[in-house]
Amino acid sequence: MTIINYDQRLVKSKNPYPKGPNDWKRFFSFNTDAKVIGIQYIVTALFFLLLGGLLGMLVRGELITPPSDLFDPTVYNGLYTMHGTVMLFLFLFPMLSGLTNLLVPPMIGAPDMAFPKLNALAFWLVPVFSIILLLSFFVPGGPASSGWWSYPPISIQNPLGKMINGEMLWITAISLSGISSIMGAVNFVTTIIRMRAPGMGFFKMPIFIWTVLAAQLLQLLGLPALTGGAIMLFFDLTFGTSFFRIEGGGDPVLFQHFFWFYSHPAVYVMVLPVFGIFSELFPVYARKPLFGYKFVAVASFGITILSLVVWVHHMFYTGTPMWMRNLFMFTTMLIAVPTGVKVFAWIATLWGGNLRLSTPMLFCLGGLFNFIFGGITGVMLATVPVDIHVGNTYFVVAHFHYIIFNTIAFGIFAGIYHWFPKFTGRMFYEGLGKVHFALTFVGATLNWLPLHWAGLLGMPRRVASYDPEFAIWNVIASIGAFILGVASIPFILNMVSSWVRGKSAPPNPWKAIGLEWLLPSPPPHENFEDDIPTVLNEPYCYGLDKPFVQDEQFYIEKSFKKH
Amino acid sequence: MLSENKNTTINHVPGHVKHDGHNMTGFIIFLCSESIIFFAFFVGYGILKVTAPVWYPEGIDGIAVKEPLINTIILVSSSFVIYFAEKSLHKKNLWGFRGIWFITMLMGSYFVYGQYIEWSELSFSLQSGVFGGMFYLLTGFHGLHVITGILLMGLMLYRSFLPNNYKGGEMGVESVSLFWHFVDVIWIILFVLIYLWQ
Numbered sequence: 233m234t235i236i237n238y239d240q241r242l243v244k245s246k247n248p249y250p251k252g253p254n255d256w257k258r259f260f261s262f263n264t265d266a267k268v269i270g271i272q273y274i275v276t277a278l279f280f281l282l283l284g285g286l287l288g289m290l291v292r293g294e295l296i297t298p299p300s301d302l303f304d305p306t307v308y309n310g311l312y313t314m315h316g317t318v319m320l321f322l323f324l325f326p327m328l329s330g331l332t333n334l335l336v337p338p339m340i341g342a343p344d345m346a347f348p349k350l351n352a353l354a355f356w357l358v359p360v361f362s363i364i365l366l367l368s369f370f371v372p373g374g375p376a377s378s379g380w381w382s383y384p385p386i387s388i389q390n391p392l393g394k395m396i397n398g399e400m401l402w403i404t405a406i407s408l409s410g411i412s413s414i415m416g417a418v419n420f421v422t423t424i425i426r427m428r429a430p431g432m433g434f435f436k437m438p439i440f441i442w443t444v445l446a447a448q449l450l451q452l453l454g455l456p457a458l459t460g461g462a463i464m465l466f467f468d469l470t471f472g473t474s475f476f477r478i479e480g481g482g483d484p485v486l487f488q489h490f491f492w493f494y495s496h497p498a499v500y501v502m503v504l505p506v507f508g509i510f511s512e513l514f515p516v517y518a519r520k521p522l523f524g525y526k527f528v529a530v531a532s533f534g535i536t537i538l539s540l541v542v543w544v545h546h547m548f549y550t551g552t553p554m555w556m557r558n559l560f561m562f563t564t565m566l567i568a569v570p571t572g573v574k575v576f577a578w579i580a581t582l583w584g585g586n587l588r589l590s591t592p593m594l595f596c597l598g599g600l601f602n603f604i605f606g607g608i609t610g611v612m613l614a615t616v617p618v619d620i621h622v623g624n625t626y627f628v629v630a631h632f633h634y635i636i637f638n639t640i641a642f643g644i645f646a647g648i649y650h651w652f653p654k655f656t657g658r659m660f661y662e663g664l665g666k667v668h669f670a671l672t673f674v675g676a677t678l679n680w681l682p683l684h685w686a687g688l689l690g691m692p693r694r695v696a697s698y699d700p701e702f703a704i705w706n707v708i709a710s711i712g713a714f715i716l717g718v719a720s721i722p723f724i725l726n727m728v729s730s731w732v733r734g735k736s737a738p739p740n741p742w743k744a745i746g747l748e749w750l751l752p753s754p755p756p757h758e759n760f761e762d763d764i765p766t767v768l769n770e771p772y773c774y775g776l777d778k779p780f781v782q783d784e785q786f787y788i789e790k791s792f793k794k795h
Numbered sequence: 796m797l798s799e800n801k802n803t804t805i806n807h808v809p810g811h812v813k814h815d816g817h818n819m820t821g822f823i824i825f826l827c828s829e830s831i832i833f834f835a836f837f838v839g840y841g842i843l844k845v846t847a848p849v850w851y852p853e854g855i856d857g858i859a860v861k862e863p864l865i866n867t868i869i870l871v872s873s874s875f876v877i878y879f880a881e882k883s884l885h886k887k888n889l890w891g892f893r894g895i896w897f898i899t900m901l902m903g904s905y906f907v908y909g910q911y912i913e914w915s916e917l918s919f920s921l922q923s924g925v926f927g928g929m930f931y932l933l934t935g936f937h938g939l940h941v942i943t944g945i946l947l948m949g950l951m952l953y954r955s956f957l958p959n960n961y962k963g964g965e966m967g968v969e970s971v972s973l974f975w976h977f978v979d980v981i982w983i984i985l986f987v988l989i990y991l992w993q
Contacts, residue, residue, distance in 0.1 A: 346817040414828055422821040452828040460835030464932065473921055473928035475839070481847045481925045486839055493835075 262356065264348035265757060266333045267655060269355050273330025274648070276358055280322035285717055287315035292679075292713035295706050300696035308696035309377035310369075310398070316380030317365065317402065321409045324502050324640065326358050329416050331647055332444050332505060334655055336420060338748035339438050341429025341765060343758035346422040354415035361408035368401040376402035379694060381491055384476035384484045388468045395470065403466045410459045417451040420444055429747065429760075431767040431782075438746060438771050439528055443508030446532035447501045453540060454494040454501075461490025485550060492543035500539045503635065504532060506643030507574055510596055513650055514578050515772045516744040517593035518585025522772040524577045534570035538563060548616050549623040557616045564614035568607065575604060591665030592650035598673050599642030606634030609684065624694075626705075627687025633680045645672070645723075652730070653737030657754040660734060664726040671719035678712025739791035745771045745780050750787040763790070822970045826977050833981050836933055840988055843925050852923035858930075860990045866909040867986050870941075873902035874979040881972050884965055892968075893955055896948060899975070903945045910938050933985055940978045947971045 258268050259275070291312050294302040303311065333351065337344055345351045368375040375398040378387040387399055424445050428437070465487060467473040474480020476487045515522045522528060544552055544560035552560075578600060587593065609631040612618050622628065645668070652660050686705035691698055698706070740749040747767070751759055765781040773780065781787065844850060851857070877899045883891035914934075921931045951968050954960050961968070 347821060350821075414825070418821050418825050418828070421824050422817050426817050426820055452824060453831060456828055456831035457835040460832045460839070463832075463936075464836075464839065464928075467921075467928065467932065471921055473932070474925055475843070475928055475932075481843075481849045482928075483843060483846060486842055490835060490839070 262352050264344075264352045266337050266345045266348065266351060267755065267757075269351055270330045270332075270334030271655070272355055273326045273333060273358070276362075277323050277327035277330060280318055280326070280362065282720060284315055284318035284323050285720065287311055287318060289713050289717050291315055292710040294696055295698070296710040298698050298700045298703055298706075303696065305696040306377065307374065309379075309694070310375045312694060313376050313379055313402075314365075314369075317376070317406075319636075320380065320498075321406060322358070322362050322365070324636070325409065325413060326355075327644055328447075328502060328505050329354070329413075331509075331644070331651075332416075332420055332448075334651065335440060335748065336423055336444060337427075338654075338751055338755055338759050339441055339746060340424065340427060340432060341747050341760055341767070342423060342427035343761070345419050346427060347419050350415050351419050354412045354419070357408055357412035357415075361405040361412070364401055364408065365405035368398040368405075371396055371398055371401065373397050381488075381495065382465065383491075384465065384468065384487050385478070387465065388476065390469060397469075400466070400469055403462050403469070407459060407462050407466075410455050410462070413451055413455055417448040417455075420448045421452065424448075429764050429767050435526060435529065436767050436770045437529070438508075439511035439522065439525070439532075440505065440508030442529045443504040443511075443532045446536040447504035450497045450504075450536050450539065451501050454497040457490050458494035461487055461494075464490075485547070488547050488550060489543070492546045493540075496543040496546060497536075497539045499635065500535055502640050504535065506599070506640050506647075507532070509643045509647040509650075510578055510600060511574070512746070513592055513596045513646055514581045514585075515774055516650075516742050517588045517590065517596070518582050519588075519774050520581055520585040521774050521776060522577065523580035524573070525770055525772055527573050528577045531570035531573040534573075535567065538567045538570065542567060545614055545619070548619045561614055561616050565611060568611055571607060575600070575607070590649075591660070591662060591669055592646045594666065594669045595642050595646035595649065595672075598669065599639050599646060602634055602638035602642060602676070606631055606639055609634065622687055624692060625687040626683040626691045626693055629693050630680045630683035630687055633676075633683075638676045638680065642672070642676075645669075648727075650742070651748075652727075653741050654748060654751075654753050654755070656731050656734075657737050658730050658734035659737045659741065660726050660730040664722045668719055668722040668726065671715055671722065675712045675715030675717075675719055679709050679716060680712070682706075682708045682712075739788075745773065747771070747781070750781065750784070750791055752791045752793070763787075818966050819970065822973065826973065830977070830981070833936075833984075836929075836936065837984060837988060840929050840933065843929060844992075847925045849924060851926050852919040855919055857993050858917075858990060862909065862913060863986065863990050866906050866913075867982065869902050869909070870906045870979055870982055873899050873906075874976050876902065877972050877975050881965070881968060884961060884968055889955060889961070892961075893952060896952055896955075900945055900948045900952070903941055903948070903975075907938060907941055907945070910934060910941075930989060933989065937978070937981055937985055940981070944971065944975050944978050947974065 258265075259272055263269065263272075290303075291308070294300065294308055294311075300308065333345065336342070365375075372394060373392045376382065376387070378399065382399070382402065390397055390399065424437075424441055434442075464473070464475040468476050468482075474482040476482045476484045478484065511522055511528055542560060542564045544556055545564045548557055548560075589597075609627070613622070613628065613631055649660060649665055652658070682705040686702045686709075687693075689702065691702045691705075737753045739751065739753050741753075742749075747760075747765065748755070750765065763786075765783070765787055767781050769778045769780055771780055876895060880892050880895035880899060883895060914931075919927045919930075921927055948971055951971050954967065
């Protein structure tokens, strides 16, 4: 047995974190406990999921008929811009930060994040930039209307000539969101590198931790490029510089490079933790070890590295030279290799397993199914001739939503259900969960599957009116969108009622392996407190005679004691 | 083996830890990230310089190098000076540290002053084409970092007067010193790009 030689500075200090109030009020205070911050993030994000969903349904409401009749086309432009922005920056990023905050410290056996105050600060920036973004609905000229990518020259037109306009507020909000994400990323990476339990080498970390590390490194390397581009865009808009203005000698395509250098990896920042959730959940609900643990772990970093050199595939039709198109087509297709490794590993994990089809598993299976579909359309889009044909049509919209909602949001729901008993101490209602899954799966499929056809036939995106020949696909899609809206009702009902009066949860309701499952539900303030376990194996040895931690029995008994 | 330590938890490690070591790791990670913003600006500068149809604003065919060079020499040598300040702190020579640290602050302030003089004597503005925008953006963004560095140094100098403050770790001083080296390296790249590559 190895004795871990701990740094001399790791001495016990008295009351390292000030404890906040212990009732519901702690969720409304500047609390530095990662578990409180995690729930703050998740609840905030779910609120914005509803708002973003409402905006999305308004967009689909407009598109249910070919002419532009529900809204003025200008209003429509603002609606889809804000729908995209709210969903990405106010729902997905905060949601994943929340799950990461909840899961990382218990999973690696740390008492809290490395920088608790920075963590709280990063969270409290979310309401600040959310309010700034939403205020833009009330300024003259309305909110930003140039799409979530905000390409110049449209984004720097500023037709009313006002200093404070929707676009300016948009850039400010996005930059603040970037600052918040960088604070989070510094925190997560430091925590994972320095605060793992003794014995937890890199190749004994849960896959979720691997994917978070890969995603947050990507955040650190990519996000500043967008910040740089956003600063220059802000100067062009507000101070009359001409970085991206053709008439002043600037280059609008340069902004696209800045934007996509981050915003393509951003998709991986979001999807990697979801891959982590898949890798955590499949072994639990199939009762089998994760197939090819080391390959799945390393593949996360393969994705990180490759995703930094693929961004031009978003610009195949914006006048990129041929050599660039070929190069980026090649690198983009290479990404299918590490992703494929993961998909095969999950399928091999499921193969012959003793599947338990509870709500989290259903969301995982649905997400995996959709991801394979969205991945195939992704490879189609990476092909230059196909992309030039369908670029800026609904095919891209359909592919994008298959990844961003049908995979990422599915994975997020799976994660929420799976860890709900752990962090609230209550079981959720399985029946309502299954209703939620069924409505979500049907709604999402009806919403985005038909749009592939509309896109292949040439229906352009971001236009309020369209040719009547596309009407049938749009009617089905809109019905799907409204079903998705209805799907939020059983979810909210389930979460609220289970948390208030659900059955109290045992420490390990799913018989899962993992440090977080050796803790009481909900875990105490500093997780393992003074008894951090020594990890012996990776947490996927289902059915194998390999102990997970030293003295496992001690921790299991302890986890049943009330704190 | 398990039976051996059934009654003891001696292998279990205390959960409450001090964060000194984390701070440095976190700060280095942050600096790597921060350097990407500059990197983005540098790449933007390079691309625009190569491709822009008109680079310098009308009536200007270059930019003076002499005064900025003096400024550069001051800033680069301050990076060596700050190293000696750190060293005297390690040797527990507190007054030596304060003195040399203050000299670094003065050198940094001279740099900002020099930058101010240069800006006020230039005949083009932020709105003068791509070069004007790029010039003020890069030097201004870097200048903000220099000013931040000087303020942080002031904070560290103040903290050196708190009793027993630098007995244990000098994490703050080490971080600020690292930040100063970072600002310095960025300036060297910036100097090469703007002043030497004309």
